[in-house]
Amino acid sequence: MNCKKCGSTDLRAHRIVYEDGTSHGENDSKAQTPLAKRCSPPDSPGPGPVTFGAGLIFSAAAAFKAGYLHKWNEWIMIGTFGVSLIAFMVLWFFLFGRRNWARYNKLRASWEKSWVCMKCGESFLAE
């Protein structure tokens, strides 16, 4: 396999460049070379803090409403909170998460096949 741009055979897979150029320090800190950063895999699409925060507020509101209707019975409130949070996350997944995951899987698959030329820096997909 040759570089599509300059014809060099000095090629490395993105995965190797990424693993080689990334070091993990304390407290989840990450040191990366610029090349490793460019060759990073896509971020996995979990529910972000905004989604999670919205879910908490929604669930708290539901629990408050249930408490109001049931003389502030704490078990009903806790149960409503839990069920609402799960329902919210399931709903989020079907509305947005599923699509994000499909896109992520596609990006991830092309990352697995990506190579970078160590001579000219061109990135391309292996066939």
Ligand SMILES: [Zn+2]
């Ligand atoms: Zn090249």
